Each structure stands twice: as C-alpha cells, then as structure tokens.
Amino acid sequence: MMVSASQVTYRYRSGFTLGPVSADFPAGGFNVLLGPNGSGKTTLFGLLGGWIHPAQGQVTLEGRPLKDYTPKERARRIGLVPQISERSFNYTVRQVVEMGRFPRQPLWDRGKGDETVVEEILERLDLTAFSGRRIFSLSGGEYQRVLLARVLAQEPDVLLLDEPANHLDLRHQAALLSLLHEETLRGKTVIAVLHDINQALRYGQWGLLLKEGQVVRSGDPSDFLDPRALKEVFDVELETYHSIDGDHRFYGLPGGRK
Amino acid sequence: MERRYPLLAGALVLLLLVIIPLSAALGAASIPPAEVVTTILSPLFPGTFSADPVSSLILFRIRLPRIFLAGIAGSGLALGGVAFQGVFRNPLAEPYLLGISSGAALGATLAIVLGPLVFSGSLWAAGVGLPGVFAFAGALLTMALIYLLAGRHRFEGLLLGGIALGYVFQAAISLMMMLNRESLDRIVFWMMGSFTAATWTKVAAAGFLILLPAVYLFRHGKTLNILSLGSREAHSLGVNPHRTGGLILLAACLITAAVVSVAGIIGFVGLMVPHILRLITGPDHRRLLPVSALGGAILLIGADMLARTVLVPREIPVGVITAVLGGPFFLYLLARQSRGGEG
Numbered sequence: 001m002m003v004s005a006s007q008v009t010y011r012y013r014s015g016f017t018l019g020p021v022s023a024d025f026p027a028g029g030f031n032v033l034l035g036p037n038g039s040g041k042t043t044l045f046g047l048l049g050g051w052i053h054p055a056q057g058q059v060t061l062e063g064r065p066l067k068d069y070t071p072k073e074r075a076r077r078i079g080l081v082p083q084i085s086e087r088s089f090n091y092t093v094r095q096v097v098e099m100g101r102f103p104r105q106p107l108w109d110r111g112k113g114d115e116t117v118v119e120e121i122l123e124r125l126d127l128t129a130f131s132g133r134r135i136f137s138l139s140g141g142e143y144q145r146v147l148l149a150r151v152l153a154q155e156p157d158v159l160l161l162d163e164p165a166n167h168l169d170l171r172h173q174a175a176l177l178s179l180l181h182e183e184t185l186r187g188k189t190v191i192a193v194l195h196d197i198n199q200a201l202r203y204g205q206w207g208l209l210l211k212e213g214q215v216v217r218s219g220d221p222s223d224f225l226d227p228r229a230l231k232e233v234f235d236v237e238l239e240t241y242h243s244i245d246g247d248h249r250f251y252g253l254p255g256g257r258k
Numbered sequence: 259m260e261r262r263y264p265l266l267a268g269a270l271v272l273l274l275l276v277i278i279p280l281s282a283a284l285g286a287a288s289i290p291p292a293e294v295v296t297t298i299l300s301p302l303f304p305g306t307f308s309a310d311p312v313s314s315l316i317l318f319r320i321r322l323p324r325i326f327l328a329g330i331a332g333s334g335l336a337l338g339g340v341a342f343q344g345v346f347r348n349p350l351a352e353p354y355l356l357g358i359s360s361g362a363a364l365g366a367t368l369a370i371v372l373g374p375l376v377f378s379g380s381l382w383a384a385g386v387g388l389p390g391v392f393a394f395a396g397a398l399l400t401m402a403l404i405y406l407l408a409g410r411h412r413f414e415g416l417l418l419g420g421i422a423l424g425y426v427f428q429a430a431i432s433l434m435m436m437l438n439r440e441s442l443d444r445i446v447f448w449m450m451g452s453f454t455a456a457t458w459t460k461v462a463a464a465g466f467l468i469l470l471p472a473v474y475l476f477r478h479g480k481t482l483n484i485l486s487l488g489s490r491e492a493h494s495l496g497v498n499p500h501r502t503g504g505l506i507l508l509a510a511c512l513i514t515a516a517v518v519s520v521a522g523i524i525g526f527v528g529l530m531v532p533h534i535l536r537l538i539t540g541p542d543h544r545r546l547l548p549v550s551a552l553g554g555a556i557l558l559i560g561a562d563m564l565a566r567t568v569l570v571p572r573e574i575p576v577g578v579i580t581a582v583l584g585g586p587f588f589l590y591l592l593a594r595q596s597r598g599g600e601g
Contacts, residue, residue, distance in 0.1 A: 049493065049494055051493035071493070071496045074496065079494060080490070082491055086347075086488060088487075089349070091540065091541055091542070095483070095542060099483060099487070099495060100495070102496060102497075103496035107481070134540075
C-alpha cells in the first residue's frame with residue numbers, strides 16, 4: 001500500500017467531524033473520492049496530504065507515518081493540484097511550473113536537470129507557447145493546466161487532485177484523464193476528488209464514497225456506484241443508461257424533458 | 259525580462275554610487291562633489307588625496323553617518339515590505355502592519371516623556387539614544403504580545419491583533435502628548451521619522467541588528483515564492499507556511515524594529531519600493547529582494563537629502579517627504595493597475 005489511513009478522525013470547531021476513516025489506497029491505482037459538498041472530501045485530502053493532522057489515528061506513506069516525514073521529504077512523495085487557487089502575484093507560467101522543483105532543490109540553487117524536466121512537462125501539457133505568459137492573463141482552465149504541470153514537475157509518487165477537471169473544457173478534460181491514466185501506468189498513485197460520477201465510474205479503479213464525514217461505500221466504483229447508493233448519498237434519483245454492448249453504465253440527471 | 263534584470267540592478271547600483279556623494283555635497287554648508295570624493299578617499303589613500311579638515315569633519319561626523327543610516331533604514335524597510343507582501347500574499351502589505359510602529363512609538367514616547375525624570379544623563383544609551391532603545395523594546399514586546407494573544411495559529415489573527423493593539427497604543431500616545439505639551443515637538447518629530455541625530459554608533463547598531471535577519475530573508479527568496487502561492491500549496495511543495503512563514507515574518511519584524519528605533523516611523527518606503535520594483539522585475543522574490551534593498555536605500559537617502567535641504571535652515575521630517583512624494587505616485591500606480599496594467 002502506498003497511502004493508508006487507519007482510523008483517522010478530524011474535528012472542526014464548528015462540530016463537523018470526519019471519520020473515523022480507514023482506507024488503503026492501492027499503489028499505482030486511479031483512486032477517486034466521491035461525495036456531496038461538505039461530506040469531508042477536502043478534509044480527508046488534507047489528512048492524506050499531511051497539511052492537517054488527524055485528531056486520532058494516522059496516515060502512513062509506504063508504512064511510515066506521514067508526520068515523521070520532513071515537509072520537503074513529503075513533498076517529494078506527495079503532490080497536490082488544489083481545487084481553487086487564488087493568484088496573488090503575477091508570475092510567469094514557467095516560474096510557476098519551476099516551483100514544482102522546489103522540494104528537490106537546495107534552498108538557494110537550482111537542481112541539476114531542472115530545466116530539462118520543466119521543458120519536457122511544458123511540452124507534454126501543450127504549454128510551451130504559454131511559458132512566458134503571466135498567470136493573471138490565463139483563464140481558469142489554462143491555469144488549471146499550469147498547476148497540473150507544476151505537480152508533474154514535482155515528480156511525486158502520489159498525485160492528489162482536488163476536482164481537477166472543474167474548469168477544463170471537454171478536450172482538456174479528456175487529455176487530463178488520459179494523462180492521469182498514463183501516470184498510473186508509470187506507477188504513480190492518483191487520488192482524485194471527482195464530481196462527475198460517470199468519470200469516476202469510467203476511470204476509478206478504487207474509491208471511497210463519503211457522506212457527512214463517514215465512508216458509506218468503498219471499493220471498485222463500478223461495484224458500489226449503484227442507483228441505491230447514489231440516492232442514499234446524493235439524495236437524487238439518477239437515471240441509468242447502458243451502452244449497447246452492455247459493458248458500460250452511465251448515470252444521468254432526472255427532471256424536466258424538453 | 260531576462261535581460262532587463264541585470265540592467266535594472268546595475269542602474270540601481272550606479273544610482274546609489276551617485277546619490278551618496280551628491281547627498282554628502284548638499285547641506286547647510288555645501289561642499290563640491292569632487293571634494294566630497296577626495297575627502298572620502300583621503301583616509302584610504304593618504305598620499306594621493308588630501309582633505310580639508312572642516313569638510314572632513316562635516317562629512318565624517320555629520321553627513322556620512324546620516325547617509326549610511328538612511329541607506330540602511332531604506333534597505334531594511336524595503337526588505338521588510340517584500341517579506342510581508344510575500345507571506346501575506348498581498349502587494350499592499352507593509353512592514354508596520356503588525357503594530358510594530360505603534361509599539362515602537364509608544365516606547366519612544368515613554369522614553370521622551372519619562373526619560374528626563376528617571377534616567378537623568380544616563381550613559382548607557384548615549385550612543386543610540388534612550389528613545390531608540392525604548393522603541394526597540396516596545397516593538398519586540400508588541401510582537402511577542404500579538405503573537406501570544408492572537409497569532410499562534412493564524413496569520414489573520416496576527417493582522418487583526420496588530421491593528422487592534424495599534425489603536426490602543428495610539429490612544430496612549432495621544433494621551434501622553436496631551437499631558438506633556440513641552441515634549442510635543444520631539445514626539446511628533448520622532449513619529450514622522452528623522453535621521454537628524456545620526457551617529458556612527460546608530461549606524462553600527464542598526465547594521466548589526468539588521469544583518470542576520472536580512473541574510474535570512476535573502477536566503478529564502480525561493481521560499482517566499484512558494485509561500486506566496488498560499489498555505490495549502492506551500493505545504494504541498496514542502497514549506498510549512500506557519501513555521502517558515504512565521505520565521506520570515508519574525509526576521510522582517512526584527513529588521514523593521516531596528517529601523518524604527520534608529521529612524522522613527524517612516525511610511526511608504528516598505529510599501530512602495532517592492533511594489534514599484536515588482537512591476538519591473540516581476541514577482542520572483544529572488545530578484546525582488548536585492549533590487550528592493552538597493553531601491554529602498556536610494557529612496558531614503560534621496561528623501562533625507564530633500565528633508566534637510568528644501569527648507570534650509572529648517573528640517574522637514576523625512577517621513578513627510580516620503581509620504582508627500584510617495585502617496586500621489588502610489589495612487590498613480592494603482593490607477594494605472596486598475597486600468598489593466600501589469601500587477
């Protein structure tokens with residue numbers, strides 16, 4: 001197991017409590033976290049990333065408690081694409097991507113080969129033409145890709161992505177999901193918060209379904225994402241469609257017909 | 259932009275080398291710039307250059323310490339500004355944000371009001387001045403108080419605590435000013451910033467206090483870039499925003515406290531210098547820190563030159579100059595920015 005949470009809980013002053021959650025995220029897997037707004041996905045993310053600490057229980061990375069890693073050590077293993085990222089200063093695209101190298105650099109200098117890594121990643125994400133652009137001038141979706149490039153430059157073993165497809169158009173959503181799939185083939189562990197049930201169904205190899213801070217289902221999403229579970233968690237009757245060959249299933253929102 | 263940076267840095271170094279002798283030449287007794295240069299060089303090359311004893315006295319005892327103090331103070335405030343703006347992720351943050359200025363002002367006011375009563379002719383603070391020592395202590399105590407009361411967990415707590423404590427201290431200062439009208443001039447002058455009483459001791463004290471925290475800031479240019487992304491992203495890139503960000507703020511606060519205690523409260527430098535230079539260099543803190551140190555020094559040396567020459571024989575508090583020139587310029591920048599310029 002790459003990342004494991006055992007009986008972790010987290011309590012907010014407001015009274016919201018997450019957990020206890022236990023979960024083993026298989027290494028090299030495409031893992032998904034699902035659940036409605038406020039169900040604790042982002043909190044669980046924080047615990048897995050190590051920037052908040054559980055009240056009880058512990059998170060381990062390759063068997064070693066996450067809190068025993070130094071911040072830089074941890075950042076070489078776990079990277080994050082955040083959900084909403086405010087842009088306070090007008091860096092260039094290249095500068096932001098280069099910051100992904102930070103945990104691998106000495107405090108003052110650049111690291112060896114940093115330039116090549118950054119160059120390759122800009123190329124891979126179709127950002128080479130953008131590299132000199134200032135980030136204030138980018139659209140939400142463009143900046144999302146820059147953040148993705150940054151996390152790839154970080155070269156972590158575990159990629160945490162908080163609703164990474166949110167601002168992307170269809171072409172880039174497809175590109176993102178196949179890129180993440182590629183990363184899992186290279187042995188990286190992906191843990192993504194996804195809102196789109198159909199994407200989770202299609203790409204997720206393992207996942208957790210959360211409701212009000214509790215895990216209500218876990219395992220292979222195509223096993224547990226049945227209409228009953230979705231009704232129970234999201235409180236909406238979804239319509240089920242099947243592909244002609246019967247191999248795939250899709251959910252659609254109910255409601256008005258035009 | 260790649261080529262513009264060395265050009266900018268070079269231009270600033272050159273400007274600093276020009277403004278030092280220029281500022282030394284101007285004053286109540288004007289000394290020709292050429293003589294300034296030969297006088298400054300005479301102790302280094304006694305055979306080559308000779309110096310007039312009167313000019314030498316004016317330069318080495320009065321003007322040069324003053325210029326160096328202004329330069330150090332300007333660099334310190336600008337570096338503090340860069341650090342504050344980076345950690346708080348706000349280009350409008352300034353080094354007085356956490357109530358250091360009001361803490362220092364309260365200390366200085368106490369020293370001015372009570373000093374003559376308690377420590378008549380005291381020697382121990384002779385070089386730096388009793389208000390300076392009290393101001394430094396006041397700034398440090400304020401920092402500790404705000405941290406303990408409000409800021410142990412959140413930066414917003416630090417900010418609000420600083421503002422709240424600032425109001426309390428301002429009230430205390432106003433009260434003391436009302437009750438001690440004979441000290442009014444000294445207090446007002448101190449609070450608006452001045453290098454009138456510059457001595458080499460003050461230069462050494464300020465330089466000594468600023469050196470280590472400044473080195474710390476220079477080493478953490480890249481860290482500041484990471485911190486400026488926000489706390490969650492900083493965490494994920496291997497920087498603990500509370501610990502490292504806190505240490506960077508501490509360094510900036512120590513620098514600011516040292517400057518305030520030798521120069522009083524000089525506004526706008528810490529806010530304006532980083533902001534202007536960021537428009538030219540971009541926000542990368544590795545570049546912003548060195549040019550801000552240079553820019554701050556140039557700005558305050560220039561402002562102090564005006565402060566003591568515009569209304570000869572009277573002196574204007576240097577803080578008045580920076581505010582009068584800085585305010586409108588800053589408004590112009592803001593207007594330009596809101597019309598869609600580069601931030």
